[in-house]
Amino acid sequence: xxxxxxxxxxxxxxxxxxxxxxxxxxxxxxxxxxxxxxxxxxxxxxxxxxxxxxxxxxxxxxxxxxxxxxxxxxxxxxxxxxxxxxxxxxxxxxxxxxxxxxxxxxxxxxxxxxxxxxxxxxxxxxxxxxxxxxxxxxxxxxxxxxxxxxxxxxxxxxxxxxxxxxxxxxxxxxxxxxxxxxxxxxxxxxxxxxxxxxxxxxxxxxxxxxxxxxxxxxxxxxxxx
Numbered sequence: 001x002x003x004x005x006x007x008x009x010x011x012x013x014x015x016x017x018x019x020x021x022x023x024x025x026x027x028x029x030x031x032x033x034x035x036x037x038x039x040x041x042x043x044x045x046x047x048x049x050x051x052x053x054x055x056x057x058x059x060x061x062x063x064x065x066x067x068x069x070x071x072x073x074x075x076x077x078x079x080x081x082x083x084x085x086x087x088x089x090x091x092x093x094x095x096x097x098x099x100x101x102x103x104x105x106x107x108x109x110x111x112x113x114x115x116x117x118x119x120x121x122x123x124x125x126x127x128x129x130x131x132x133x134x135x136x137x138x139x140x141x142x143x144x145x146x147x148x149x150x151x152x153x154x155x156x157x158x159x160x161x162x163x164x165x166x167x168x169x170x171x172x173x174x175x176x177x178x179x180x181x182x183x184x185x186x187x188x189x190x191x192x193x194x195x196x197x198x199x200x201x202x203x204x205x206x207x208x209x210x211x212x213x214x215x216x217x218x219x220x221x222x223x224x225x
Contacts, residue, residue, distance in 0.1 A: 021151055023158035024084040026165040031199060036170075038204050043143050046211075047136035050143075054130040061092055061118070061127055069116045071097030074131060079148035082171045087140040089148060092128040094119025125218045132174045144207040145173025146195035157188040164188065167195040170202065175214040177206075 062073035076088040095114045115123065122128040135141040141148070146167040149157070157164045177198035178191045186194075198206070 021084070021155045023155050023165040026158055026162065027083055027168045028166055029169065030083055031170045031202075035203060039142060039207065042204055042207065043136050046143055047133050051133040051137065054133060057127060058092065058130050061122060064118050065093055065116075068118050069096060078151060079172070080151050080154045080168060081140055081148055082168060084168055086151065087135070089135060089141070090131045092122055092131060094122050094128045126175065126214060127218065129174050136174065142171045142173045143175070144210045145171050145176055146198065147176055147179060148172035157192070161189050161192050163196055164192045167192060167199070170199050175210060177210060180210055180213040180217070
């Protein structure tokens with residue numbers, strides 16, 4: 001099992017795609033159509049605005065992270081994106097350094113002991129996700145879509161739930177239908193069902209509704225777990 005490591009650098013590079021995972025053969029056909037073009041244009045416009053507006057917030061919380069726990073303020077981690085392609089996601093560090101050194105990749109849980117006090121607040125308000133505007137501008141992610149998972153967890157859940165790989169038919173998002181309606185401790189099966197529902201019904205208007213819901217969570221913490 002690949003261990004999750006925390007990296008000092010904030011540079012995001014593509015990871016060489018894995019070829020030994022079974023879930024890659026279970027994804028199905030990618031979503032296509034003109035709505036994806038509109039979605040990408042929308043992502044670029046809002047993503048650029050979001051990058052500019054969120055930069056001061058990211059800077060302040062990066063300082064808080066450094067002052068309250070050992071380790072870097074940011075970390076990058078391999079995730080699975082569109083049609084099984086691997087990429088590195090960048091986040092503000094919400095866990096204690098080397099929190100998974102012994103356990104390996106573990107599904108997030110309620111009252112997770114691996115989370116720092118500052119990290120708990122960031123997760124509740126989704127502030128830790130703000131650096132991912134960079135992933136959106138690069139094209140690795142969208143503003144709204146299924147949250148990207150780690151390869152090892154994607155493989156594990158794909159063996160348990162045959163529809164789990166179908167989440168990869170569309171580009172992953174910073175926020176999504178499953179996050180708004182479930183939170184961090186949602187079960188893999190429920191996440192799978194909600195993400196696939198989004199894929200079957202996605203539109204720019206749907207994305208706007210999800211973004212409004214996310215802003216509400218960031219401002220109030222309501223709806224997050």
